[in-house]
Amino acid sequence: MSHFITFEGPEGSGKTTLIARIFEHLSKSHEVIMTREPGGIGISEMIREILLAKGNDMDERTEALLFAASRRQHLMEKVLPALEAGKIVLCDRFIDSSIAYQGYARHIGAEAVMSINRFAIEDHMPDLTIYLKLDPEIGLERISSNNREHNRLDAEEIDFHKNVVMGYNELSENFPERIKIVDASQSPDKVMEDAIEVINQYLNQEVNQS
Numbered sequence: 001m002s003h004f005i006t007f008e009g010p011e012g013s014g015k016t017t018l019i020a021r022i023f024e025h026l027s028k029s030h031e032v033i034m035t036r037e038p039g040g041i042g043i044s045e046m047i048r049e050i051l052l053a054k055g056n057d058m059d060e061r062t063e064a065l066l067f068a069a070s071r072r073q074h075l076m077e078k079v080l081p082a083l084e085a086g087k088i089v090l091c092d093r094f095i096d097s098s099i100a101y102q103g104y105a106r107h108i109g110a111e112a113v114m115s116i117n118r119f120a121i122e123d124h125m126p127d128l129t130i131y132l133k134l135d136p137e138i139g140l141e142r143i144s145s146n147n148r149e150h151n152r153l154d155a156e157e158i159d160f161h162k163n164v165v166m167g168y169n170e171l172s173e174n175f176p177e178r179i180k181i182v183d184a185s186q187s188p189d190k191v192m193e194d195a196i197e198v199i200n201q202y203l204n205q206e207v208n209q210s
Contacts, residue, residue, distance in 0.1 A: 012139025104167030
């Protein structure tokens with residue numbers, strides 16, 4: 001049975017590390033693929049380079065449209081074929097990122113960004129979203145202290161990152177059935193434990209309903 005599980009959170013929340021660990025864990029008993037946005041396939045990775053390269057300052061609506069274009073191609077080329085094959089798809093970011101980053105932090109508005117993405121994804125929403133909740137100051141401090149390459153969004157002012165978190169918080173309040181919060185300020189092992197618990201509850205619920 002296929003499942004589309006996405007992971008969201010501000011910069012430095014530990015999504016990439018967590019997804020890799022969950023992929024390894026679930027692969028023992030399920031067919032799983034791991035992917036990311038923007039990116040995941042050739043065209044979308046090229047769009048990612050444009051979006052995240054330092055110095056590529058762009059109009060906020062151009063940014064939102066590029067994210068949506070990358071998302072559409074990634075969905076059609078990688079995500080949907082995997083779901084149709086009955087696999088679990090673990091995706092680092094999806095539509096909630098656009099609403100938080102462009103809708104809230106870029107002040108385009110959640111509904112304007114949602115309308116762009118309705119065209120891009122049609123009705124293909126995640127089944128489950130794990131939101132790694134973290135204060136933006138902690139996330140940026142983590143980024144500055146590790147060897148990860150800093151991108152264009154990392155360099156935004158702190159108010160931008162606070163608005164991203166505000167967007168995610170409102171989304172989690174509006175869609176509590178889909179978006180489950182995990183405290184990302186905890187140790188990596190505790191974050192992993194909590195995320196696996198959320199995923200197992202979801203998978204068990206789906207089995208019982210089928």
